Amino acid sequence: MKRKKGFFRIFSIVLALVTMSVLTVACGDDDESSNNDWPSKIIFGAVPAEAASSLEADYETTRAILIAQIDGLEEIDFFQATEYAGIIEGIIAGRIDVGQFGGFSYVIATNNGADVDVAGVMTRDPAIEPGYKSYLVTQPDSGITSIEQLAGKTVCFVDPGSTSGFLFPSEGMLSAGLDPSETSTDITPVFAGGHDASAITVANGECDAGFAYDTMITSQLINSGDIKGVIDDVGDENVNPEDADLRIIWKSQTISGAPMAIINDLPADFIARWKEVIAENVNVPWAIENGFCEGTLEDNNCSFADEDDTWGYVPKTDAFYDGIRQVCEVTKASKCG
The missing domain is CATH 3.40.190.10 (Periplasmic binding protein-like II)
Incomplete structure (x- = not known):
């Protein structure tokens, strides 16, 4: 009897250890697979401010940081449009995942059915409201x-x-x-x-x-x-x-600053991570400190967008563009929709 009790005690301990190992592996697999539905490639659309500009060069630092900081993201391909209508149509049709807009083209897009979220707004100085004239x-x-x-x-x-x-x-x-x-x-x-x-x-x-x-x-x-x-x-x-x-x-x-918008068809946790990286990492101080570009805060080779003096991005919501919607009401511009 003592021998049987000893056997069952050992068997119970081994079974418990095996069960714990299985559960641990299962939990680990869940953690590793939680981002399995995240895309490995993103299509990024924009209209260059200058005709001879290259989006790959303009957004070089932004792209490098996003790929480095977002799990599983391997490529960001650029769609370079000649006018904002191309970006708006691409976003609505699902051919573009992320677009860099002007405030007006963003409002046009949302007025015409684009299901997007503001990922961040370009700014020259994080201490003031992002805007330009x-x-x-x-x-x-x-x-x-x-x-x-x-x-x-x-x-x-x-x-x-x-x-x-x-x-x-x-x-x-x-x-x-x-x-x-x-x-x-x-x-x-x-x-x-x-x-x-x-x-x-x-x-x-x-x-x-x-x-x-x-x-x-x-x-x-x-x-x-x-x-x-x-x-x-x-x-x-x-x-x-x-x-x-x-x-x-x-x-x-003053016009509300230019937004980067991301389609809501992407996984919600991927969108949240993209917005987090844009807000916390895509800026001059972080990029220089972490080796993505070189120089000082005032004089550097960081390339976040197609405006030379871009500091980076700050978080904003759709309501930030209500002022532009009001100008649409005043002007009755046909493009406002």
Whole structure:
């Protein structure tokens, strides 16, 4: 009897150990397989601010950080559209997983059925609300000194879906009593296709005036050598005014910063992780500290987006773009939907 009791005691201990091992392995398998439905490849769509720009180069640091920080993500392929309509259609059709929008094109997308979430908003400074402005420029000696004087002129816009290149300029022109629409008889509208193209077309004399976002005028085109300088009649952003090719004569109100949007068809925990990495890791301090780019906070080679002075991204919700929806109500722009 003692021998049998000893046997059963040993058998019970062995069985318990085996059971614990099985449970441990099973739990481990669950942990390892919890991300099995996460995609290994993401299609990222955007419209470059400059015609000659490469999305792969513009977003090099962003892509590297996302692939390094998200389990199982191996590729981010870029879809480079020539206008915002291509990104909107791709998002709605499910051909694009993540899109970099302007605020207006994001609103157009959501108004037309895109099921997306704001993954983050580009900013130049995390200490202030992310935003930028639209500038109206002319040649320095054009004689045009106000937005009201655009009547009868050839005016360059960027794209009918551009926030700073059409929607907010439309609000300014309507306030001046001018029709900014594509069928306007008050002006001759030209859609240049890019912020750089709009401004350069003005500098070359092919448009009497044109709209583009702020830093395209005051830094990017100057740094690239496309223009030598700019005179600012509205504020104090003069750059090489003695050699200026452009004159700023109007500035919009501050526009909510450009959002990165991610489709809600992706797994919820993947979306949460993507947003977490965008908010916590895709920024200059973290990228430099962790070896994804080099330099200082003020002077570095980080490439997060197609704007030279992008610090990174900050978290925001869809409600951040309600101001743009209100401008849509005022302008009745056909693209607002």
